[in-house]
Amino acid sequence: MRLEEYPRPKNDTGIGFRYYKDTRHYGEDDLDFWIPELKAMGVSWLILLSDCAHPIPQFFIQELQLNDIEPVIGLHPPKVKPFNQDTLKSVIEAYAQVGVRYLYAYYEPNMMDQWSWDDWSQPELVKRFMEMLIPCLVRMQEAGLCPSLPPLRSGGNYQESAFLREMLKAIRSQKEFLFETLVVCVQAPPLGEGWGFYPFERYDRIINGEVGRSLPLLVTDNGPLEQNEVNAEGVVASAARLQEGLPRHLLNISFGLLASQEGSPEAWYKPDGGRTPAVQALKEFWQRSLQDEPVLPLQKLSTGERKGIYHYLLFPRWERGVSERYWQAAFNYVKRFLPTCGFEPQEAASAHYVTIIGNSQGVDEAVEADLRASGCRVERISGLDGEEIKRILDGLARVGRRFRNL
Numbered sequence: 001m002r003l004e005e006y007p008r009p010k011n012d013t014g015i016g017f018r019y020y021k022d023t024r025h026y027g028e029d030d031l032d033f034w035i036p037e038l039k040a041m042g043v044s045w046l047i048l049l050s051d052c053a054h055p056i057p058q059f060f061i062q063e064l065q066l067n068d069i070e071p072v073i074g075l076h077p078p079k080v081k082p083f084n085q086d087t088l089k090s091v092i093e094a095y096a097q098v099g100v101r102y103l104y105a106y107y108e109p110n111m112m113d114q115w116s117w118d119d120w121s122q123p124e125l126v127k128r129f130m131e132m133l134i135p136c137l138v139r140m141q142e143a144g145l146c147p148s149l150p151p152l153r154s155g156g157n158y159q160e161s162a163f164l165r166e167m168l169k170a171i172r173s174q175k176e177f178l179f180e181t182l183v184v185c186v187q188a189p190p191l192g193e194g195w196g197f198y199p200f201e202r203y204d205r206i207i208n209g210e211v212g213r214s215l216p217l218l219v220t221d222n223g224p225l226e227q228n229e230v231n232a233e234g235v236v237a238s239a240a241r242l243q244e245g246l247p248r249h250l251l252n253i254s255f256g257l258l259a260s261q262e263g264s265p266e267a268w269y270k271p272d273g274g275r276t277p278a279v280q281a282l283k284e285f286w287q288r289s290l291q292d293e294p295v296l297p298l299q300k301l302s303t304g305e306r307k308g309i310y311h312y313l314l315f316p317r318w319e320r321g322v323s324e325r326y327w328q329a330a331f332n333y334v335k336r337f338l339p340t341c342g343f344e345p346q347e348a349a350s351a352h353y354v355t356i357i358g359n360s361q362g363v364d365e366a367v368e369a370d371l372r373a374s375g376c377r378v379e380r381i382s383g384l385d386g387e388e389i390k391r392i393l394d395g396l397a398r399v400g401r402r403f404r405n406l
Contacts, residue, residue, distance in 0.1 A: 001180055003214060003248050003249055006146065006181075006216045007070075008044075009065075009069060011044070012044045012068075013242065014045075014242045015045065015253065015255065016043065016044065016045030016046065016219060016253060016254045017268075018046075018258060019048050019258050020257075020258070021049065021257065023050060023051055025259075026048075028059075031060055031063055035298055035300075038067070038069060040287075042282070042286040044069060045070045045254075046070070047074055047220050048061075048072065048073055049074050049076055050073050055310050056071075056073070056095075057309070059352070061095075061100060062098060062301060063300065070101070070102070072103070072220070076106070079114060080119065080129065080132070083136060085135055087336065087338065088136060089143075094310065094402070096143040102145065102218060103140055104151070105150060106129075106150040107150055109129050110153055110159070126163055130170035134174060134178075137149075137175070137182075138178070141178060148182070148184070148218060149185055151185040151186060152164060152186075153187065153223055154223050165206055168206070183215065183251075184203060184215050185218050186199060186219055187221055187223030189222050190235065190238035190253050200247060203217055204217070204247075214248070216249055216250070218251045219252050220254065221254050221256060222254055232278040232280075235281055236282070238255070239282060255282075307350060307375065309351035310340075310353065311337070311352070311355070313333075313339045314345065314356045314357065315327070315342070315343050316361075316362020316363050326357050326389065329386045329389045330390075332397045333394065333396060333397045336400070345370065345371065348371060348376070349376060352376065353376065353377050354378045355379055355380075355381060356380040356381070358380075358381075358382055368380065377406050
């Protein structure tokens, strides 16, 4: 794929941020607050942290996309360990279904604190890391996403440039076809500060040396420079340079951490409601830039389309209690896909997808109709008995298919 063919958001400004450092801020209230703020600052790229057990709600991603903001998903496990490939495949496919185009797995693998000491201290670190990463990259490409190398820490415990070279060499020797759509994530300061274009030029030289051509660079955050409160004048200078255009191999820049519950000094938005002066400075700069341009209205999903839970498994409940056989029947399926499980139709109505377990004697057809009316996509898994239900669910789990007909 040529550099200009890599996907970019509509009306791309190149301005990016890293969202919170946690995975707890993906509700409707968060979206209602952040969309106007992001649009007022001209943001086109947003790095979102996720985990396999709790994917980001579909409505959150879709509303960003409706407002021309490209969601970039980062899977940051607590330590560098192999992903369960079946679970990862399900998560990647779920994100692909809602239009996610960029996803990376692992974060700063050249830092010792990302590994257990036993794993870090063994020889051939990068080789062992790529044995874990390459299957993830293949999953991404198979799902239609752009497979992305994780960001490395500048000045990390394992020299950044050497780590990058070894990653590229491993791909070239094992799965060279990944280069067709590969992206390289990078940590770098905004334009006009510190190193200027230096990190991008250095990465591009290394990539050209190993691949024979440039690959797109996606800036996820500022890395070790995310230490102090941002400088408003520097932000405006960087935004002005953006209007001159980015190098062909650079997808975006990052202005660092958007917000933090822990009061990180580098966050633009503070837990007490305060904001750095850079927020207003960037808003005013962007407003001046758009004086001759029509202001696009904010786009919002309907209430029925906004669902806080991705997938809910609704089990029947009778006066005598719950059925142990249904729990047993769903065990392998739940282990494979990690849906939210429960017995409450009202809770299930908060999900985008609902799988009802058992026939209408357990969960009434009226409940199913109410769920559909509330905007849920619903299917029912039923059979003559628990054994048949188990066969169906086990079959879906075995082939990595979350739904039969949805």
